Amino acid sequence: MNKIYLTIAALFVIAAMACQPPKMDAYEKNLEIPGHEWAYSHTPSFEVTLKPEDTAYLYNIYVNVRHTDAYAFSNIWVLVSTQFPGDSAIQQRVELPLADVSGKWLGSGIDDIYEHRIPIQQKAILNKAGTYRFSFQQNMRQNPLPDVLNVGLRIEKAGQRP
Template sequence: MKLARLKFILPALLLFMLMTAACNDPNRVMDDNTEIASRNWSYANQIRFEPIIDDPSAAYNLYFNVRVTGDYKYSNLYVLLHTSGPNMKSGVMRYQLKLANAEGAWLGSGTGNLYSFRIPFKTNYHFPAKGTYHFAIEQNMRDNPLREVSDVGLRIEKAK
């Protein structure tokens, strides 16, 4: 009986420790992802985030999080990033996210048929003021809807 309990408790304890370590990221301001319904990302489906910045004197790194299936047919992904916030002029920037090399090998990490990417787009960035910022990510490829995009997200962390 004690051995059976031990077989249950040890894996549960290990899982708890791993989850606690993963959540213990003191530099993370936000790391949110949004699932794309049916893996079909249309132009009209802008993925929105509203991070709160408490320390405008700190430098931040900003990343796109993207997950695609192995059936995604391109080596890149063009997105438009709409931004606005306190003491900041609203704007739109176009970014090309490289997902595969010239030989077609995925540049992200893979699990099963899903490939995850964390792609930096601003490093050592200073937000102009304290407050809530607005980010909207829009796909900007020729296909509408863009197929085989599983998740899209935004990560903001304090620069080390």
């Protein structure tokens, strides 16, 4: 009989822990590029909401790119727009290397599809609770940019802030 009460108590504790809202350890979302041709006018955007306890950490921020083997360039330039909660957006032009100098793709590949997770900021400080908005616009000379399948954002904890 005592074991039954212990089992019920253990299940109650596990159920109570499962109801707690998760903290933001990592965020990742990828969006499909319409027609697999990335036009200037298509700006995939991502919203990440941080709770007050999440602001005590540093974060690594990545851009995910998925393309076919037919992609004609060794890199892709993007305009990265970041809007902090309550602030206006800031924009920077970032080069995302996709191949080495010999033309070998840097990402992982299956068949003729290649995936890249490219760091754009290490140990970033996201010190405001609220919703952050990130958007990406391709900034190459060719428009639309063919053979780009997906673009995405990954944010992961990199340790506590000093």
